[in-house]
Amino acid sequence: MPLGVLLFDVDGTLADTEPEGHLPAYNKAFRDHGLDWRWTRSLYRKLLLISGGRERIDHYLDAYDPALGEANDDSVRSDRQGWIDEIHRSKTRHFRDRLQKGQVPLRPGVARLIREAGDAGLRIAIVTNASRATLEPFLAYAIGDELLPYIERTICSDEVAHKKPAPDLYRTACERMSIAPADCIAIEDSNAGATAAHAAGVPALVTINADTRDHPFEAARAVVDSLGEPGAPVTILQSPGFDFDYVDLDVLRRLNAMG
Incomplete structure (x- = not known):
């Protein structure tokens, strides 16, 4: 069978949501709750190794033992997960505000590739560790009305038992x-x-960003620094065995056929 479906991740893939959206939103949420916390870019890069926003806050509490203040300390002791959920909801509101203001643009080549795939009859889904509450404003403000009709399905972390790097999300996407x-x-x-x-049997292309540049990518069929555009070629960091200037449908079909 030929390539039929493109499965896009969101954070760091469709847009640089982490440094431009989530990180400043976390820091504003901390201030909302009277916390004297400020996650720097270097610290956040380490925290990104933990999948999931709530899980990152939980890990930060254990690994860094940050000051909480009396009121927050009582809340954590009585209902740690509920307290984390409140902070995460605040973060989601601030993230939505940044999206609405146009502060989280799509990465180079994303809009072009979505249009090319959709116009060629390929089906497109989003497969993300983000919650649906976080994804919906991204779809509304970053993807927008022009590109949204190309997206057939969205599969979010709150619909599966385990987030990436577990295969649950991709298996669910293929099933649906x-x-x-x-x-x-x-x-x-x-x-x-x-x-x-x-792990789900889906071949992968990786487009790195500043936060993932140093990751190992043994599971990827190719690694590039972006999807690129005509006249703005990509840098191929892990070659599939052939050269290309930017990622288009021909490149994706060749990667898929490497099996």
Whole structure:
């Protein structure tokens, strides 16, 4: 069977949501709750190795033992998960505000590739560790009305038992779209995402960003620095054995056929 479905990750793949959206939103949420915390870019890069926003806050509490203040300390002791959920909801509101203000643009080549795939009859789904509450404003403000009709399905972390790097999200995507994993290709930005796709039998292309540049990518069929554009070629960091200037449908079909 030929390539039939493109499965896009979101954070770091479709847009640089982490440094431009989530990180400043976390820091504003901390201030909302009277916390004297400020996650720097270097610290956040380490925290990104933990999959999931709530899980990152939970890990930060254990690994860094930050000051809480009396009121927050009482809340954590009485209902730690509920307290984390409150902070995460605040973060989601601030993230939505940044999206609405146009502060989280799509990465180079993303809009072009979505249009090319949709116009050629390929089906497209989003497969993300983000919650649906976080994804919906991204779809509304970053993807927008022009590109949204190309997206057939969205599969979020709150619909599966385990987030990436577990294969649950990709297996669910293939099941819901009634397609074999080998007839898809995943477009990811991280080792966790590529590992999840590979474990589900889905070949993966990785487009790195500043936060994932140093990840190992044994599970990826190719690694590039972006999807690129005509006249703005990509840098191929892990070659599939052939050269290309930017990622288009021909490149994706060749990657998929490497099996």
